[in-house]
Amino acid sequence: xxxxxxxxxxxxxxxQAITPVKDTExxxxxxxxxxxxxxxxxxxxxxxxxxxxxxxxxxxxLFPGAIPAxxxxx
Amino acid sequence: MELLExxxxxxLEAFETLFRQHQKEVYAWIVRIVRDSGIxxxxxxxxxxxxYRARQRFDPAAGNFRAWARRIATNAALDxxxxxxRETELPExxxxxxxxxxxxxxxxxxxxxxxxxxxxxxxxxxxxxxxIEEEPYNSIADAAGISAALVKVRVFRAVRxxxxxxxxxxxxxxxx
Numbered sequence: 247x248x249x250x251x252x253x254x255x256x257x258x259x260x261x262q263a264i265t266p267v268k269d270t271e272x273x274x275x276x277x278x279x280x281x282x283x284x285x286x287x288x289x290x291x292x293x294x295x296x297x298x299x300x301x302x303x304x305x306x307x308l309f310p311g312a313i314p315a316x317x318x319x320x
Numbered sequence: 321m322e323l324l325e326x327x328x329x330x331x332l333e334a335f336e337t338l339f340r341q342h343q344k345e346v347y348a349w350i351v352r353i354v355r356d357s358g359i360x361x362x363x364x365x366x367x368x369x370x371x372y373r374a375r376q377r378f379d380p381a382a383g384n385f386r387a388w389a390r391r392i393a394t395n396a397a398l399d400x401x402x403x404x405x406r407e408t409e410l411p412e413x414x415x416x417x418x419x420x421x422x423x424x425x426x427x428x429x430x431x432x433x434x435x436x437x438x439x440x441x442x443x444x445x446x447x448x449x450x451x452i453e454e455e456p457y458n459s460i461a462d463a464a465g466i467s468a469a470l471v472k473v474r475v476f477r478a479v480r481x482x483x484x485x486x487x488x489x490x491x492x493x494x495x496x
Contacts, residue, residue: 256479257451259486263432266453267355270348272364277339279365284332287369 324380335375338385339368345386346393349463352453353397353445363400367393387462394445394463401441428491435485439478446471447478 306313326334346367351360370392371378378388439447445464449455450471457475461468486492 252479252483253451253475256482257454259432260436260447260451260482263429264355264436264452267352269357270351272344272347272361273357274361275340276343276347276361276365276368277336279361280339280368283365283369284372 322380324378324383324385328375328378328380330375335368335372338371342386342389343368346389349390350393350397352455353394353448354400355448359400359404363393363396367396370396390463391465394465398441398445398464401444431486431489431491435482435489435491438485439481443474443478443481446474447482450475451479 306316323334323337327338343364347360347364350363350367351357354360354363367389371389374392378385436444436447446460449460449463450457457468457471460471464471
């Protein structure tokens with residue numbers, strides 16, 4: 247009961263400083279923005295792919311003899 | 321195949337249909353939490369991006385897409401409140417009651433807003449929805465993925481924190 251009264255009092259106080267949002271209508275279609283985000287995320291290379299490429303480059307730099315073996319297996 | 325099944329299988333057209341059906345509702349929910357139309361638009365897109373990524377976890381047979389979307393939207397808004405708490409202010413163009421005989425005047429209003437934006441994100445979320453937007457506890461609980469009892473506890477704690485903060489700012493709020 248006391249909680250309810252406290253909430254009510256705080257609610258009144260808050261509402262004088264922060265009013266409820268009246269305009270909640272979306273004014274434009276967000277699908278084009280969504281498509282852009284999908285495209286960006288699809289074309290982004292994950293960090294672990296970069297890490298793998300870096301490790302492979304380092305191995306090939308340190309052991310150039312491995313290049314023919316790698317090409318054979320590809 | 322039904323729309324939700326096609327969506328869960330990764331069909332982009334099905335996703336577009338769902339996006340167009342639900343974007344207004346998701347936006348309307350988020351803007352009530354973050355109180356800024358530009359941020360709410362970005363978070364609506366972020367919400368649907370999360371929905372698209374999680375499509376394989378959605379069960380079309382048992383699932384309620386609307387409720388699922390609202391929960392993801394609430395999490396996206398909560399993440400925003402967590403990251404933006406210190407940097408952003410409540411939008412200045414929010415309409416305020418500003419009559420001469422108002423008990424709460426300019427400076428006091430600013431202190432109330434400051435105390436409010438200093439609330440931890442999870443308390444600010446429930447306080448915004450319960451105390452300002454007057455959303456029922458059950459609805460907040462469903463959206464936040466917590467029990468109605470926990471919503472009540474968080475509202476109680478938010479009120480206590482606000483009272484303490486306001487008293488420290490010199491705004492007298494009597495405890496009952």
